[in-house]
Amino acid sequence: GEDVEQSLFLSVREGDSSVINCTYTDSSSTYLYWYKQEPGAGLQLLTYIFSNMDMKQDQRLTVLLNKKDKHLSLRIADTQTGDSAIYFCAEIPFYGGATNKLIFGTGTLLAVQP
Amino acid sequence: GAGVSQSPSNKVTEKGKDVELRCDPISGHTALYWYRQSLGQGLEFLIYFQGNSAPDKSGLPSDRFSAERTGGSVSTLTIQRTQQEDSAVYLCASSPDYTQYFGPGTRLTVL
Numbered sequence: 409g410e411d412v413e414q415s416l417f418l419s420v421r422e423g424d425s426s427v428i429n430c431t432y433t434d435s436s437s438t439y440l441y442w443y444k445q446e447p448g449a450g451l452q453l454l455t456y457i458f459s460n461m462d463m464k465q466d467q468r469l470t471v472l473l474n475k476k477d478k479h480l481s482l483r484i485a486d487t488q489t490g491d492s493a494i495y496f497c498a499e500i501p502f503y504g505g506a507t508n509k510l511i512f513g514t515g516t517l518l519a520v521q522p
Numbered sequence: 523g524a525g526v527s528q529s530p531s532n533k534v535t536e537k538g539k540d541v542e543l544r545c546d547p548i549s550g551h552t553a554l555y556w557y558r559q560s561l562g563q564g565l566e567f568l569i570y571f572q573g574n575s576a577p578d579k580s581g582l583p584s585d586r587f588s589a590e591r592t593g594g595s596v597s598t599l600t601i602q603r604t605q606q607e608d609s610a611v612y613l614c615a616s617s618p619d620y621t622q623y624f625g626p627g628t629r630l631t632v633l
Contacts, residue, residue: 431616439620450526453622496565500620507578509555510622513566 412513414497419519426484429515430497435478436498440470441510442482442483445494452494454482492520524548527624534631537602543599543628547616554597555622556589562609568612571597589618604632 413431420426432440438459445453457464457471457480464471470483479494494517498510527546535541547554556568567581571591582588586604591597601608609632615622 441621443624449624451615453621453623456621506572507567507570507580508553508617508620508622509567509570509578509581510557510565511567514564 410482412414412499412511414495414513414516416514417517417519419521420487421521422487422489424487426482426487426518426520428482428484428492428495428497428518430480430513432478432480432497432499432513433511434499434501435475436502438502439500440471440473440480441498442469442480443496443498443512445496445515447493451496460491487518487520489520489522492518525617526614528612528624528625528628530582530628531626532629536633537606538603540600540602541604541630543601543612543630545597545614545616545625547595547614548618548623549595551616551618551623552594553622554591555615555617556597556599557613557615558610559627563610565613568599571598579628598601599607603620604630606632608632609614 441456442454444454455466468485472481492514496515497513498509529544552573554571559565569589570578584587589599609626609630613627615624
């Protein structure tokens with residue numbers, strides 16, 4: 409099947425904005441998520457968006473959703489060194505049935521330079 | 523409140539041995555998931571439990587893998603006759619609705 413695609417690596421300077429992009433597989437996906445994983449840790453749910461929304465803002469995080477292009481992005485304002493981590497987008501595809509299993513992207517490693 | 527906990531945090535075993543991994547979900551969460559994270563395959567779904575319904579085992583990679591959830595709470599993932607390709611981080615998540623909250627994972631190394 410198709411993969412949820414993300415660029416592998418992003419490097420930004422502290423204080424700049426970061427934009428992490430994701431292309432997902434199912435235009436009928438109801439929920440889309442962003443998770444953060446720090447080294448040796450589990451996945452932390454950062455934010456999520458319903459498919460009937462175009463944008464969601466939560467403090468320094470802004471999620472943009474383009475359903476037509478199946479494109480999801482996460483913008484982190486005023487990026488800090490503590491934001492350095494791997495970021496995963498995930499979807500619950502309609503074809504997954506009642507299980508609500510997450511289909512994850514490949515992950516983007518964000519490196520924040522001081 | 524307490525999050526999802528998993529034990530052990532690390533497990534090293536010899537090829538051919540059986541291992542058991544444990545997950546304690548967040549209290550009150552009705553759904554529980556197991557995922558596996560490996561370098562080659564990324565994050566992949568293994569199994570799903572919801573209340574008293576039959577589990578969705580569609581993600582289990584072979585019949586050496588099994589899982590149970592007792593009393594609608596604690597879950598155990600068992601891998602029999604471990605192989606080197608089973609080496610991965612096994613993540614558990616619990617969910618009250620459409621959001622899933624993950625534990626820290628168990629890193630399994632099969633020598």
